[in-house]
Amino acid sequence: MSSVWHPFTQHGLNEPIPQVVRAEGAVLYTVDGARVIDAISSWWVTTHGHCHPRIVDAIREQAGKLDQLIFAGWTHEPAEAVAAGLRAIMPPELAHVFFSDSGSTAVEVALKMALGYHAHTGTGRHRILVMEHSYHGDTIGAMSIGARGVFNAPYAPLLFDVGTIPFPTGDSAATIDALEAACREKPAALIVEPLVLGAGGMLMYASEMLAAMAEVCRRHEVLFIADEVMTGWGRTGTLLACEQAGVVPDILCLAKGLTGGSMPLAVTLAQEPIFAAHRSPDRAKMFYHSSSYTANPIACAAAAANLAIWRDEPVLDRIAALGTGEDAMLGRLSALPGVINPRRCGTIAAIDLQVPDSGYLSSQAPRLMARFREAGVLLRPLGNTIYMMPPYCIDDADLAQVEAAITAAVLDLA
Numbered sequence: 001m002s003s004v005w006h007p008f009t010q011h012g013l014n015e016p017i018p019q020v021v022r023a024e025g026a027v028l029y030t031v032d033g034a035r036v037i038d039a040i041s042s043w044w045v046t047t048h049g050h051c052h053p054r055i056v057d058a059i060r061e062q063a064g065k066l067d068q069l070i071f072a073g074w075t076h077e078p079a080e081a082v083a084a085g086l087r088a089i090m091p092p093e094l095a096h097v098f099f100s101d102s103g104s105t106a107v108e109v110a111l112k113m114a115l116g117y118h119a120h121t122g123t124g125r126h127r128i129l130v131m132e133h134s135y136h137g138d139t140i141g142a143m144s145i146g147a148r149g150v151f152n153a154p155y156a157p158l159l160f161d162v163g164t165i166p167f168p169t170g171d172s173a174a175t176i177d178a179l180e181a182a183c184r185e186k187p188a189a190l191i192v193e194p195l196v197l198g199a200g201g202m203l204m205y206a207s208e209m210l211a212a213m214a215e216v217c218r219r220h221e222v223l224f225i226a227d228e229v230m231t232g233w234g235r236t237g238t239l240l241a242c243e244q245a246g247v248v249p250d251i252l253c254l255a256k257g258l259t260g261g262s263m264p265l266a267v268t269l270a271q272e273p274i275f276a277a278h279r280s281p282d283r284a285k286m287f288y289h290s291s292s293y294t295a296n297p298i299a300c301a302a303a304a305a306n307l308a309i310w311r312d313e314p315v316l317d318r319i320a321a322l323g324t325g326e327d328a329m330l331g332r333l334s335a336l337p338g339v340i341n342p343r344r345c346g347t348i349a350a351i352d353l354q355v356p357d358s359g360y361l362s363s364q365a366p367r368l369m370a371r372f373r374e375a376g377v378l379l380r381p382l383g384n385t386i387y388m389m390p391p392y393c394i395d396d397a398d399l400a401q402v403e404a405a406i407t408a409a410v411l412d413l414a
């Protein structure tokens with residue numbers, strides 16, 4: 001029996017834990033020789049495909065040259081290349097690049113930047129606004145700004161209080177009205193997942209809504225933080241989801257696809273006023289955040305290779321083609337009994353199952369997951385929501401196999 005304690009895994013259910021030895025493109029190979037289609041990009045990180053040769057080569061080369069370097073007051077070429085590469089494709093206002101290791105830390109950094117900005121400019125603002133059903137990570141600060149529920153109930157005493165605006169459903173005016181009201185109390189910042197709330201159940205909202213929220217924040221001098229940890233790197237059809245709303249956030253969090261999904265690395269980008277509030281001859285105002293592996297050179301080399309792939313390969317064309325395939329699939333799946341709310345944003349496609357017990361702990365999820373495992377497809381439903389988010393390189397045959405697995409499972413459980 002393995003001594004490994006797995007994340008988001010109930011060891012008491014004794015479910016099998018497959019061991020994967022190799023991956024290529026959209027496919028994983030297990031130690032038993034099974035071929036498994038990675039239809040959720042290994043938890044939303046793999047963009048171009050597993051083991052993209054250019055990323056593999058970059059990692060290999062960097063590992064033999066410079067493996068790690070203190071990043072406080074020192075720098076290296078791969079980090080400079082990533083910062084320059086980001087400057088070239090991100091909105092020009094986001095001029096300052098702060099490195100960390102994961103989406104959660106990118107979010108923690110964003111919160112600290114926002115509060116540092118308000119502290120150093122003397123506004124007295126510190127409250128954070130969030131959207132209902134949001135997910136921003138699993139560290140204490142990131143949990144504090146995420147939806148409360150079974151995920152974090154035992155830790156509730158550690159979580160700080162935030163203001164919550166409703167998720168925009170049919171009545172989007174309610175969201176804007178609540179945001180207006182909350183902004184009058186002079187909060188520090190609003191943080192949102194642009195266009196798609198991932199862990200909250202692949203909930204989607206219109207780009208006009210995103211633009212409207214950013215506009216309210218701008219009028220009230222509330223910092224607008226975009227958590228594009230999941231939505232970035234083409235997932236919603238554009239490089240950033242914010243692009244579709246014509247919004248440039250004050251602070252932007254990127255992680256998952258930053259290295260193409262190969263290495264843990266994150267960045268938090270900030271506009272000039274936020275950097276300027278920390279820049280001073282006064283050492284007490286420097287930005288007090290670091291982790292040992294900040295801007296690890298090998299991870300940065302992988303990110304630089306990812307940026308080169310975005311420059312040189314038709315990534316957005318692949319994304320558009322995948323979206324077309326998913327639309328056709330959704331059309332067929334939505335005709336199945338008990339399937340509701342078919343939706344898609346970029347490469348993210350989702351359906352809900354009409355079941356008596358919805359929510360994350362819906363009894364459907366483990367049953368579905370077992371079905372998918374048997375069918376050689378890695379899908380991980382969020383409660384009664386089945387979604388797919390494959391690597392952009394997935395081919396038609398594999399996409400058809402994913403659809404067949406979903407169809408069989410839905411018909412079987414109907």
Ligand SMILES: *Cc1c(COP(=O)(O)O)cnc(C)c1O
Nearest residue numbers: 102103104135136137198229230
């Ligand atoms: C996954 C995710 C995070 C957390 O990223 P980790 O790298 O898992 O810490 C934060 N925000 C969003 C929107 C995410 O989807």
